[in-house]
Amino acid sequence: MSDKLSEIISKRGPVKKIGVIGMGYVGIPAAVLFADVPHFEKVYGFQRNSKTSGYKIDMLNSGESPLKGEEPGLEELISKVTGNDSVKAKGEGKTGDKDSAGEGIRKFECTSDFSKLSECDAITLAIQTPFESREDLIPNFEPLIEGIRNAGRYLTPGTLVVLESTITPGTTEGMARKILEEESGLVAGEDFCLAHAPERVMVGRLLRNIREHDRIVGGIKSYGPDGILLDGIDSPSTKRAMELYGPVLTKGKLIPMSATAAETTKTAENTFRDLQIAAANQLALYCEAMGINFYDVRRGVDSLKGEGITRAMLWPGAGVGGHCLTKDTYHLERGVKIVNTDLNAGQLEPLDFPEGKDSLYVLARQINDFMPHHMLTLTKAALARAGKEFSKSSKEFNDTDRANEKGNRKIKVAILGWAFLANSDDARDTPAEIYYRLCKDAGADVSIHDPHVLSYPGLDDGDNISQDLDEVIAGADVIAVLAGHKEYFSLKPEEVIKTAGVKCPVIVDGRNVIDPDTWISGGFIYKGIGRGDKNNHELIH
Ligand SMILES: NC(=O)C1=CN([C@@H]2O[C@H](COP(=O)(O)OP(=O)(O)OC[C@H]3O[C@@H](n4cnc5c(N)ncnc54)[C@H](O)[C@@H]3O)[C@@H](O)[C@H]2O)C=CC1
Numbered sequence: 001m002s003d004k005l006s007e008i009i010s011k012r013g014p015v016k017k018i019g020v021i022g023m024g025y026v027g028i029p030a031a032v033l034f035a036d037v038p039h040f041e042k043v044y045g046f047q048r049n050s051k052t053s054g055y056k057i058d059m060l061n062s063g064e065s066p067l068k069g070e071e072p073g074l075e076e077l078i079s080k081v082t083g084n085d086s087v088k089a090k091g092e093g094k095t096g097d098k099d100s101a102g103e104g105i106r107k108f109e110c111t112s113d114f115s116k117l118s119e120c121d122a123i124t125l126a127i128q129t130p131f132e133s134r135e136d137l138i139p140n141f142e143p144l145i146e147g148i149r150n151a152g153r154y155l156t157p158g159t160l161v162v163l164e165s166t167i168t169p170g171t172t173e174g175m176a177r178k179i180l181e182e183e184s185g186l187v188a189g190e191d192f193c194l195a196h197a198p199e200r201v202m203v204g205r206l207l208r209n210i211r212e213h214d215r216i217v218g219g220i221k222s223y224g225p226d227g228i229l230l231d232g233i234d235s236p237s238t239k240r241a242m243e244l245y246g247p248v249l250t251k252g253k254l255i256p257m258s259a260t261a262a263e264t265t266k267t268a269e270n271t272f273r274d275l276q277i278a279a280a281n282q283l284a285l286y287c288e289a290m291g292i293n294f295y296d297v298r299r300g301v302d303s304l305k306g307e308g309i310t311r312a313m314l315w316p317g318a319g320v321g322g323h324c325l326t327k328d329t330y331h332l333e334r335g336v337k338i339v340n341t342d343l344n345a346g347q348l349e350p351l352d353f354p355e356g357k358d359s360l361y362v363l364a365r366q367i368n369d370f371m372p373h374h375m376l377t378l379t380k381a382a383l384a385r386a387g388k389e390f391s392k393s394s395k396e397f398n399d400t401d402r403a404n405e406k407g408n409r410k411i412k413v414a415i416l417g418w419a420f421l422a423n424s425d426d427a428r429d430t431p432a433e434i435y436y437r438l439c440k441d442a443g444a445d446v447s448i449h450d451p452h453v454l455s456y457p458g459l460d461d462g463d464n465i466s467q468d469l470d471e472v473i474a475g476a477d478v479i480a481v482l483a484g485h486k487e488y489f490s491l492k493p494e495e496v497i498k499t500a501g502v503k504c505p506v507i508v509d510g511r512n513v514i515d516p517d518t519w520i521s522g523g524f525i526y527k528g529i530g531r532g533d534k535n536n537h538e539l540i541h
C-alpha cells in the first residue's frame with residue numbers, strides 16, 4: 001500500500017494546469033516554458049496588481065515581455081503561448097498553435113485573480129526575496145509570505161507547491177509548510193506536495209539556462225503507511241516536482257534531493273563563488289604588497305589544470321555586487337541555525353566548529369566588501385604621487401572653477417562603470433556605490449559614466465549617471481574603472497589625457513581593462529588591483 005499522498009496524486013492524475021506566482025526575471029520565462037509543453041494544458045501567471053509591477057499583466061497578455069535587456073527567444077515564446085503570434089502572423093506569416101477557428105491558442109494567461117489558483121495542479125512561487133539593507137542582512141520575506149498565503153488559500157488536495165525563490169535553508173520545511181497548512185487546513189506531505197526548486201539563471205540567457213541547467217528538485221519529507229520516512233528521491237513531493245520540471249529540460253537533468261538540501265545547494269553555490277572571488281581578491285592584495293603581478297601567479301597556478309587538478313581561480317576586482325552573492329552567504333549562515341535548532345531541536349548534534357572563529361564564508365564576504373575601500377586606498381596613493389590630496393587640494397591646479405573654501409580646486413574623480421556586472425544595466429548592490437560614497441566623504445567631486453545604467457536612486461544632488469564619456473572625464477584628476485564594460489577596453493590614454501586636461505592624471509583600474517605600460521607611458525599615474533609589478537612604476541615627467 002503506498003502512502004496517502006501518493007494515492008491522492010494518482011487519483012488526481014498528471015499535472016495539467018500550472019500557476020506561477022511572481023512575473024519577474026524568473027517567473028516569466030518559467031511560466032512560458034511550462035506553457036510550451038504540449039501536455040500542460042494551461043498556465044496562469046499570477047502577478048499582484050502593484051503600482052510598480054501591475055503593468056506587466058496587460059503587457060504579457062498582449063504578448064510582450066516586460067523584462068529589461070535582451071532575452072533571446074523570450075518575446076517570441078510569450079507571443080506564441082499567449083496566442084498573439086496568430087494575430088501578428090496575419091502580417092508576418094509566422095504560425096503558432098491555433099484552435100479550430102484558426103485563432104492562436106492562449107495557453108498562458110497573466111492575471112491578478114488568485115482564485116484561479118484553485119484550478120492548478122502545481123503552483124510555483126518566483127517572488128523576490130531582498131535583504132532590506134547591507135547592514136542587518138535579514139531577508140524581507142514579506143512579498144514571498146503573501147504569495148505563500150495566497151497559494152494556501154486556494155490549495156486543494158494533491159496540489160504541488162514549489163518555492164523557486166532563493167530562500168534560507170529550512171524555509172520550505174519550516175515557514176512555508178506552516179503557512180500553507182494554516183491557510184488550507186491541509187497537511188503538507190500527506191494532503192499536498194511541497195518542494196523547493198531553486199532558479200540558477202543568469203539574466204540575458206534566462207530561457208537557455210532554465211532548459212539547459214540541471215534542475216535541483218527537493219521535496220519535503222513524507223511518511224509511508226508503516227511510518228517509514230520518505231525523503232529525497234523517495235518523497236512523493238520530489239517525484240511530483242520531477243514530473244513538473246522534467247518536460248521543460250533539454251540538456252539539463254533532474255537532480256532530486258531533500259528540500260533542505262535543495263535550499264542549501266542554491267545558497268552554497270553562490271557562497272562558494274563568493275569564496276572563490278574572495279580568494280582571488282586576497283591573493284591580489286598579497287601580490288600588490290609583494291610587488292608582483294597577480295595575473296602571472298594565476299596563470300602559473302592554473303597551469304596544473306591539465307593534471308585534472310583544477311584550482312579554478314577567479315578574478316580579483318573592485319568588489320562583488322548583485323543581489324545574489326552579496327546575500328546568499330547570509331542565507332546559508334542563518335539556515336544552519338534554523339535547521340539545526342528550530343527544525344530538528346535535539347535530534348541533531350549542534351554545529352561543531354573551531355572555537356570563537358568566524359565563518360570562512362562570512363570572512364570571504366568581508367574581503368569582497370573591502371575591495372571598494374581598497375580602490376580608495378589605491379586612489380589616495382596615486383594622488384599622493386601626483387602631489388595631490390583629497391582634502392587639501394594643491395594650489396597648483398590650473399582652473400579654479402571648482403575651488404573649495406580655501407581657494408583650492410576640489411579633486412574630481414570620474415567613475416567608469418556603475419553596473420555591478422560588466423556589460424549589464426543591473427546595478428543592484430553595486431560596489432561602485434561604496435567607492436562613490438567614500439570619494440564624496442573624502443571631499444571629492446565625482447562624475448559617473450555607464451553605457452547601460454541610465455539612472456540610480458540615492459546619488460547626491462547634482463550627481464547623475466552620464467552616457468557622455470568626454471563630459472565625465474573632463475577635468476578629472478582620477479579615472480577609476482569600477483565595471484568591466486567592453487567600451488573601456490579600447491580607451492586611448494592620449495585621448496583621455498587630453499579630455500581630462502589636468503596635470504598628473506591618475507588611472508585606477510578595478511577590472512583589469514587597460515594595459516599599464518601603455519597608460520604609464522601615456523602620462524598617467526597607474527594603480528591596478530593585483531598589479532604589484534606596476535603600482536610603483538617610474539613617473540614619466
Ligand atoms: N533574477 C535572477 O537572475 C535570479 C533570481 N533568483 C531568485 O528568484 C527570486 C525572484 O527573483 P526575480 O524574478 O529576479 O524577482 P523580480 O523582482 O524580477 O520578480 C518578482 C515578481 O513577483 C511579483 N510579486 C511580488 N510579490 C508578489 C505576490 N505576493 N504575489 C504575486 N506577485 C508578487 C513582483 O511584482 C515581481 O513582478 C528571488 O528570490 C531571486 O533571488 C535566482 C536566480 C537568478
Ligand SMILES: CC(=O)N[C@@H]1[C@@H](OP(=O)(O)OP(=O)(O)OC[C@H]2O[C@@H](n3ccc(=O)[nH]c3=O)[C@H](O)[C@@H]2O)O[C@H](C(=O)O)[C@@H](O)[C@@H]1O
Nearest residue numbers: 200201202269270273277314315317320321322324325420
Ligand atoms: C554560482 C553562480 O555562478 N551564480 C551566478 C550569480 O550570478 P550574478 O548575477 O551574481 O553574477 P556573478 O557573475 O556571480 O558576479 C557577481 C559579482 O562578482 C564579481 N566577480 C565575478 C567573478 C569574478 O571572477 N570576480 C568578480 O569580482 C562581478 O563583478 C559581480 O560584481 O548568482 C545568480 C543568482 O543566484 O541569481 C546565479 O543564477 C548565477 O549563476
